């Protein structure tokens with residue numbers, strides 16, 4: 316049964332499709348999917364992820380405990396273990412024991428349940444030689460270790476199931492919230508792909524939530540993106556290869572870049588309550604597009620990926636990758652991949668070294684103002700909210716160092732210190748947290764880890780001694796009504812202005828500060 320407010324229809328060439336039978340506004344929850352056919356950790360995460368709720372070891376309050384019988388499946392507590400036993404583990408525990416006895420290791424169960432009506436693209440997979448050979452091996456293993464009768468029919472059935480899983484299951488890897496695994500639901504699998512999606516899926520443990528990303532009118536097809544739709548065309552096509560169709564969305568057909576797609580987005584005005592409230596700038600981005608054709612984008616991205624696979628030290632690879640981005644950086648097309656990914660890598664490198672730690676802040680300001688709002692125009696998308704939360708946490712840390720009078724000891728960059736010293740970092744942090752709390756409630760569930768983290772931090776900031784009440788009152792007023800003239804002017808002065816000043820340092824930091832052998836702030840292996 317399709318969820319209320321939707322119906323399933325059949326179209327050419329997509330097959331079945333989910334249509335809206337009522338209007339959905341941006342952020343509306345279209346449906347929740349609570350009874351997946353499969354919700355399993357993926358292979359590499361099996362021993363480090365609760366096999367029931369899919370929480371990873373790093374986000375679990377307790378060490379994960381293994382099932383005492385098979386020693387393969389792990390759980391965060393007895394409740395998860397009991398529920399998983401009832402849902403699937405009683406059928407697979409014996410299989411794991413056999414695998415352990417025969418090959419001496421834990422092994423990802425090839426799932427043996429998949430709805431009979433799912434699209435499998437079996438004939439197309441059969442033509443993909445490497446993939447098909449892999450499926451044959453996996454099917455054989457599933458039959459042998461599942462203790463099933465080893466017949467041609469059984470092997471064919473196992474391969475068909477693998478095709479269905481590949482075509483329909485969602486990879487729910489989420490490093491930020493510590494969730495990993497695959498999720499397969501028969502109704503969710505009716506949703507087709509577009510690189511300009513009007514909806515997106517969020518996960519909370521074993522529940523998937525389908526939300527509108529923009530207005531969806533009665534009769535519109537509901538479409539999500541199966542891949543990172545902000546990547547260049549060739550990378551998107553590579554990601555879609557195993558789904559066996561040619562994407563005919565406007566991004567693919569007209570070969571639009573992220574700026575062109577963003578400038579047409581109907582949800583641009585929502586950014587009035589964001590770190591990029593300059594709506595005109597999103598509609599008419601100040602980029603030099605003529606200097607960065609799609610051929611330049613593709614060549615840059617391919618060279619960047621080759622460099623990523625080169626196996627050098629992370630900082631040297633990132634340095635070389637940054638050089639490869641030169642044409643895009645000069646064209647001010649900073650939201651086009653691989654520029655944002657390279658800056659994000661640099662943020663991670665900075666955070667790992669006390670000498671460069673403070674540089675993470677301007678780089679993250681740059682990502683949150685120049686890159687993310689173009690890649691993901693709706694400010695409630697989890698990717699946007701997470702970026703603002705990273706900034707809030709960095710500011711909480713620099714504010715603590717500043718209060719202890721040790722900020723300049725840790726950071727030798729005078730321009731950066733000057734901006735931080737004249738800014739009220741606590742107010743900046745509080746402004747970010749109000750954005751996170753507001754948008755996380757629109758785009759995610761109340762149980763989202765990031766929302767809880769933001770609420771906790773906001774409570775701590777609100778109870779800080781010496782916090783100025785007038786500033787706090789204006790931020791509260793701004794969160795209630797971002798158009799209120801007094802509150803808006805205050806937010807621009809106290810939050811946006813220092814954020815933009817910090818962001819303006821980012822390109823210089825990427826060019827010189829992180830890798831120059833003469834710099835006093837260098838990343839590790841220089």
Ligand SMILES: C[S@@+](CC[C@H](N)C(=O)[O-])C[C@H]1O[C@@H](n2cnc3c(N)ncnc32)[C@H](O)[C@@H]1O
Nearest residue numbers: 329330331434482483504505506507508558560
């Ligand atoms: C998860 S299923 C979606 C539901 C599917 N249409 C069905 O009838 O079961 C994925 C498959 O749907 C088809 N599909 C999804 N998006 C498409 C698109 N934009 N254009 C053409 N086919 C698409 C492809 O066959 C793909 O492998």
